[in-house]
Amino acid sequence: GFFLRYATAIEQKATIRTDYLEVINARLDAVPTKTSLFRALSSIASISSGASIGKEGPMVQLSALAGSLMGRFCFKNLPLKNMDVVAMAAAAGLSSVYHAPLASAIFVAEIAFGISALQRLIPLIISAGMAVLTMYTLGYRSALYPFAHAQFALTPENMLLTVLIGLLAGLAGWALIWLIAQSRKRFSRVKSLPLRLGLGGAMVGVLAIGSTKVLGNGYEVIVEIMAGGFMLKGLIALLLLKMLATAISVGSNAVGGLFTPSLLTGALLGVVVATLASLAGLPVDNAVIFAAVGMGAVLASVSQAPLMAMLMVLEMTLNSSLLFPTMIACALAFMVVYRLQSSSTYPVIQNHFSRSDAKFDFDNGIISQFIVSGAALQPQDPVGKALAVSSLKRERFVYVINETGQFMGAVSIHDISRKVLDKEITLHSPISCVTDDTFPYVFENQTIREGWEAFARVTLERLPVLNNAVERRFLGALTKTSLIQKAKDFL
Template sequence: MSVAKHALNWTSVMVAVPVGCAASLVTLGFRGVIELINHLLFHSGQEITQAMTVWPWFCWPLIVGLGGVIAGFFLNYATTLERSATLKTDYLEVINARLDAVPTKTSLFRALSSIASIGSGASVGKEGPMVQLAALCGSMMGRYCFKSLALKNSDVVAMAAAAGLASVYHAPLASAIFVAEIAFGISALQRLIPLIISSAVAVMTMWSLGFRSAIYPFAEAQFQLSPATLAVTLLVGVLAGVTGWLIIFLIGRSKQLFSRINNLPLRLGIGGFAVGILAIASTDILGNGYEVIVTVMAGGVLLKALLLLLVLKLLATALSVGSNAVGGLFTPSLLIGALLGVSVATVAGLLGMPVGNALLFAAVGMAAVLAAVSQAPLMAMLMVLEMTLNSSLLFPVMIAAVLAAMVVYRLQTTSSYPVVTRHFSRADAWVDFDNGIIAQFIVSGAALQPHESVGKALAVSSLKRERFVYIINAQEQFLGVVSIHDISHKILEHELTLDSPVSQVMDENFPCVYQYQTIREGWEAFAQVTLERLPVLNNPQERKFMGALTKTSLIQQAKAFI
């Protein structure tokens, strides 16, 4: 059956319901595996930051390092499969490239690698592999359950990915926005509605199973917008942008350093060992940081500890991600943002600024750093609002998130998601296409004066491999063109000789463009003719010949954003 022309149809809406339900169950299963490992390894149901303390401190580097080695073996097998089969495993890449399916084996082995990293305390989030597995579940449902429906498999994958993320953070709207914003590069309503339905069903499933609460406890507190709090919000936004840039920079440098180690198990083992060393200063850097965020929001961390933990978490995350530990950046970014926001507000309060409840700036920082790292500000602000269920945070979160994203963008930092970088490149190419001028693409063109012979025109055409030769006067004004086809025909009909002047066969009404017209106007000019080249003049009044514009050059320019 052919695929529906529009993404929004009743089929996609109906499919979104079971996909959302299945995706939420997959994320619960992954969470259960992590909890089982905690029970087996630490005999505890607590988060890793507390569970690790059942072992003496000198064992911590060994535990995290050994987890990295095991993760490396799984990841090495997955990457070997990807290279041999030239697969794209990441669900965002599958959605963006409109591929047929999420690869099963590589997704599962990457998930096992992530379980080993997360279970041993690597500083990565759970959301990455959880959403990947949800996307894999959606892909399998699309291939086996909805094969006969008029629906692309990549659209089912997108629904499952949004539902998986919504299950993790209980933020359906933000999750739908994330997939649309990152993978599609747009937030078009037609593609967004099935994602919203799938995400909402996933959260409703979680609620029906007893997981119904705000992720972070800020539902009752009220943010007081004033000149002082606005100033602090702006400062948090700028600093969050710089911090986001620093996170991406440190991860990039870490990847460069770890890339010298070709053996994946050794690479992840060293990364885990290094994180374990940092954990000696504070176990709060271990894991994704969820429970630490709750502690920070409750005011249980002093300023010095906040700043120390901020630095340590930055380093731990760079080491874990840089060593190729499979996991997400969402929750680590949220923790770093919470630490930054509370630190800035606390310092402002100590300086005498009436900032009110400094702990509320944890949410502001969370949205800002997440927006900076992901370069998806709309998703970041919606996610924090949904996780805190606090509408009073709307304006400060919006301001800080957009400001942080702009800072990172102006610093020309690539996103932590390569798909976003490609979307930005296409957007920039589109702007260049709309604002560029024809003068940027002028090439030389064969030109003769009216008195020169048709024989010379034939020779120039053969040398330049051009169908038309342009005719200009002594002042280089454009007069018209001669067609090599017309010359050959007239010579064969004995209407011309090789010594005849080209003025006898000159076409004075040949279409042209001007050097300061936009590229889009040049494109439209080519759309009216079947020519490969058009003469370029300086302006309509002087009509001085400048060269030629080729259709190929415009196609290459358009290729960058198509």
């Protein structure tokens, strides 16, 4: 708690971001060293005390910090941005923890960048692969959860269970995120960070009276589940207790990851559903194999990175028969969480969703929502009136419409001033003599994107808006500023 309080104080004072995902998303130059180290020390203390959090959080953060330092001091002469080096280091760190190089690269691409572009993925995959190779060299050569002996049979019953697990995993992920949010809200009333962490640890300790399996990240428990070492009642109780313990630990600001707790929650859910289906008379050959399906589905719903979750289960188990059912379950779980409008575990995901929604609105929204009033006169009005209206409205052009409101063109105030000074016209001349009938315009039912493209072809700040190509009735003006304001939400 004291370590975390010190790190938080530094962040607030210097207004810096420590989390590597936020550093990458904000395109910052470096991962802060001091706050990363103090947060890692806080995480070590929390994990050692049995907090229900994953070890991957501080390990990946320290990997990102190492990459940031190398980018600043070792790779200065290479055409690499420090942000890219941080992303590569983060992918390598996650890969070394879970022995899943491809899923780790996809995770950083999905969460940090919000894309899966080839130019981003290649260096991430290389760094993640080298990390796994290093772990193999050090003797860690087996899959994290060896489960290659079981095969998933593509039967109607198994696929029905897969769909059910995917939907329930989405609800479980939503429930876990909601519990964490509620836990954070209540723990925020405790202003002292050390006291807050201590209180969270005490509450997890009380839950551990019911089962000591809720302590830690849950790796050993997943191995036991895959070995078939639990009864149904124990699985259900552990599922509920683990979700509560995780919400309490994360809500009390314990520094750590949610990967392994999510995997354990999914494994418990998958086995419980398969066991209940078997008791109900559904032919289930091996209930344990659905633990892996549940792992991927809950991880997809909590992280909101379904592609990463699919690949991670495949790489952690080295069981290719799990790929298809895991794809189905992960997609369904992600859709459920998305439809429930759940807040994300990673704040940067909300930024990606917001940018995506803003771009969709920009591409499909209609110009009519941005129409503002525009100065308009009739052809017989004198040019002196056009000058007066322009001065009042502070507009360079005055639009010309006939008595029925049909758009006839526009007059330039600069052209009027020049011709009056050259004595080509007088202030009493009708504006019809200086009207440009080829003046560009847009229609109200065109998309915002089409309006943007229309501005790209001219040097104007405003364009007249007409109702349609037949009536050509003048409705107002579209401003370039309004489109720029709309576009900045996703640029």
